[in-house]
Amino acid sequence: MPLEYYPPVTNFLDIITKHPFVVKVWSTHNVNNRAVYFNKELKNITRSVFPKKNDNILKRFTKYCIFNLSCFLDLVIYRPEVVFYYESYSVFPVFLYLKLFGKGTRLYIHYHEYEDRENYKNGMKLVRYYHELEKKFLYERASWISQTNKDRLHMFASDHPKLPSEVLKIMPNYPPKIWSSQVSVNGKIAKNAIRTVYVGSLSLKDTFIREYCNWLLVFKRRITLDIFAYNMSQETKAYLENLNAPNIRFYNDGISYDKLPNILTNYDVGLILYRGNTTNYIYNAPNKLFEYLVCGLQVWYSDTLLGMKDYESENINKIDFENIPELMEIQKSFVSMSPSKKYIAEEVYSIMLKHIIKSINKDYNISESNK
Secondary structure: OEHHHOHHHHHHHHHHOOOOOOOOEEEEOOOOOOOOOOOOOOOOEEEEOOOOOOOOHHHHHHHHHHHHHHHHHHHHHHOOOEEEEEOHHHHHHHHHHHHHOOOOOEEEEEOOOOOOHHHHHHOOHHHHHHHHHHHHHHHHHEEEEEEOOHHHHHHHHHHOOOOOHHHEEEOOOOOOOHHHHHOOOOOOOOOOOEEEEEEOOEOOOOEOHHHHHHHHHHHHHHEEEEEEOOOEOHHHHHHHHOOOOOOEEEEOOOOOHHHHHHHHOOOOEEEEOEOOOOHHHHOOOOHHHHHHHHOOOEEEEEOOOHHHHHHOEOOEEEEOOOOOOOHHHHHOOOOOOOOOOOOOHHHHHHHHHHHHHHHHHHHOOOOHHHO
8 A cells, every 4th residue: 555545654654764773665656646755764665556446357466466576576685674564465575575585584563454354254355365374474473463452452362362462562543743843722612613624534334424414504604514535435525515515614635644733723623423334443543533632622533433432531522423412512511622742653653663673682682781
């Protein structure tokens, strides 16, 4: 997948390049006209063609083969001490390299999403095969396997009970520290209207956007909604364009990740509208939760998302979007808000970076006293 589709990946790259590591990245080309990721400290990014939705089976398979082969050959030349991959669809070149050449290489794995057995069974055959390689070979080689929250990690551990607990880690997707310096205090609610915002992928099937918009139409200018969405179905796009509501604005070009801090501080409430149609989403604490909080917003989230329960507070409120309370009742929940400094990517990723350094030092018999 293109780097630009996953801000936590680019956040990680920005952070790791500030440490004494030589980093090489393999990814695919950005095909959705998003701003191309650039890091002046990171020169070694190799990209191959990314399969498109309208590609036929042969063309898609060819593109997968190009990525796998180029990445594998580069690994053979580069001979890394540590390999870090995201998700099961990245597995094959790593498997080949470790099987044939990477006897002393440390393996680190992170999952943005939790995939249960049913998802693998009903998903792409190629990814299902890759996951078999994980189970049969890669997991037992791994020094680190992480999920984004404790619920997902618990389910992953249940799926793979033979994995040692010391290998299993939690690594949430927090925004970078620089966001804290880019946001202003959002300590008051607009007098004329409550300003709500939604950022991210959107669909009528998987979110409560229709229910929320229907509720908004009753209140006209007393509460507003701005939507910034890159990915959505044609049905969802047509629905939003046909609303013609003065208090609902729709930006179908989305917004670049680095501009979010300046944009989000113009709002009072950040929305998380997922329905929880899959286990992955039910036990989800999405990136946007932490992005909203760091930018000083309150959060309204669907009560179907059990993964959010650990974060509930006066600033984070669950709502039944199929039976939304009266506006006056919701207004009572507002408190003065300041940007949160609790959820910082650097603090999370530093734990893994220290783990890598410690592992490498152990391999080379370097003690703390000799450093």
